[in-house]
Amino acid sequence: MRVTLDVFSGRSNPAWDLSAAERGELAARLAGLPPADEPPAADGLGYRGFVISNPSGEGGLPTEIRVCGGRVSVRGAGGEYHALDAAGLEPWLTEQARREGHGDLVEPTGW
Amino acid sequence: MLVTLDIFSGMPNPTWTLTPKQAKDLTSRLAGKAMAAADATDGALGFRGYILSTATDDTATAADAGLPEVFRIPAGGMDGFVPAHAADLETLALPSAQDMGDAAEWLLGTGGGAVDDELLNLVKGMMGEAGRAPAAEAADAAAAACVIQNTAYNPGFWNTPTVQPYNNCYNYAMNFRSNTFAQPGKISGHPNSVMQCANVSAAANWDGCKATCSGPNKNVALVVWPGRDYHWYRRHSNGFWGHKPGSTAARNTDNSGRVIGGALNPQNCNRGPYTSFCGYRFSPVGMKVS
Numbered sequence: 578m579r580v581t582l583d584v585f586s587g588r589s590n591p592a593w594d595l596s597a598a599e600r601g602e603l604a605a606r607l608a609g610l611p612p613a614d615e616p617p618a619a620d621g622l623g624y625r626g627f628v629i630s631n632p633s634g635e636g637g638l639p640t641e642i643r644v645c646g647g648r649v650s651v652r653g654a655g656g657e658y659h660a661l662d663a664a665g666l667e668p669w670l671t672e673q674a675r676r677e678g679h680g681d682l683v684e685p686t687g688w
Numbered sequence: 689m690l691v692t693l694d695i696f697s698g699m700p701n702p703t704w705t706l707t708p709k710q711a712k713d714l715t716s717r718l719a720g721k722a723m724a725a726a727d728a729t730d731g732a733l734g735f736r737g738y739i740l741s742t743a744t745d746d747t748a749t750a751a752d753a754g755l756p757e758v759f760r761i762p763a764g765g766m767d768g769f770v771p772a773h774a775a776d777l778e779t780l781a782l783p784s785a786q787d788m789g790d791a792a793e794w795l796l797g798t799g800g801g802a803v804d805d806e807l808l809n810l811v812k813g814m815m816g817e818a819g820r821a822p823a824a825e826a827a828d829a830a831a832a833a834c835v836i837q838n839t840a841y842n843p844g845f846w847n848t849p850t851v852q853p854y855n856n857c858y859n860y861a862m863n864f865r866s867n868t869f870a871q872p873g874k875i876s877g878h879p880n881s882v883m884q885c886a887n888v889s890a891a892a893n894w895d896g897c898k899a900t901c902s903g904p905n906k907n908v909a910l911v912v913w914p915g916r917d918y919h920w921y922r923r924h925s926n927g928f929w930g931h932k933p934g935s936t937a938a939r940n941t942d943n944s945g946r947v948i949g950g951a952l953n954p955q956n957c958n959r960g961p962y963t964s965f966c967g968y969r970f971s972p973v974g975m976k977v978s
Contacts, residue, residue: 586857586919586933586962588883589869621943622919622933623960682916 578603578635582674583625583645584682591679595629599673600636603629606669607642610649610660617645617659624683627670644670689714690741691795693803694760695811697733704802714740715755717791722780723759728770735814737763738795754780761791763815769899769967774955777968778907778923781834782900789815834901837973839863841924846938853935860932861908861920862897862977869935870977872897872918885910885966888918896975905970909954911962919962921954922971929954
């Protein structure tokens, strides 16, 4: 499962793979999220959140998860739904981004 | 029209006034072209070009020709060209190095009463060293007149599932759907990894996107998130600018949701972290990227 930090316009976005343990944690964090009326507000130049891609539906997890600004968009076999990020997915992914050396891309610096 | 020969460091620069006929001649020479800002100079010692001031009773003629009230004819070449008004580059053609060299040489011929022969000859020599365009390049540039051909805004072409994810800002600005998330310099064999204005500009230059206009071109603009990324805009015939942030949808609004048109342009709109405005450039119609 591939995590993409959606931030760039010209260059390809930074990306990394989730470990087996992280996939398990992802499943736990996705369970029981309260519904949201709208998808994540991820648009324009600069930081646009994270996209987790799982095209094969590995582990029974959704095929695509988008996380930004406190909201989550989940797409899978059952269709698509929006939820509130009550389980801290975005901070968790942000820590991963920092670990991968992309901390400066997730921290707004007085744009 | 007042001419100032920008050459001295300590002494006041020589100045003289063009005759009405000379002013008219110069205006005709420069009409329709964007002029350099009067203060756009690297401050080098020696000949730095001419500063023209149209704040005289022939202002009306110059203004009709689209010339700014004060502007510079640079010493040599078009490197680091800064327009007197940023918006001029959206509507006026960029002069070639040959245009500027010819104007500089012509102006030198008008200064006989105010500049002694020794200084005139010195400037003539400095102009020769100041990097005018080589004859061949000048001939090529003169061979194809600049024609701006911006196309109408058509986001529907880009914002479909089979196109949007695979084409980025560079694809959009150069108007070429490669489905490769194109990178400046790649198609011409000069890839770049340094995210600064000069480097991205140079890479795009290799691909054909230049600071000067020859033949049919579209207006584009480059901005940079210093050290991180680049972004491009393209002007549309509708009178505003469009862009495509990465794999997101093409749009004509900035990060504040405002249409990038009228008083708003790529230089002064909300660009998020892309804080360096590198300048306006020209992308030849039919230019390909990969």
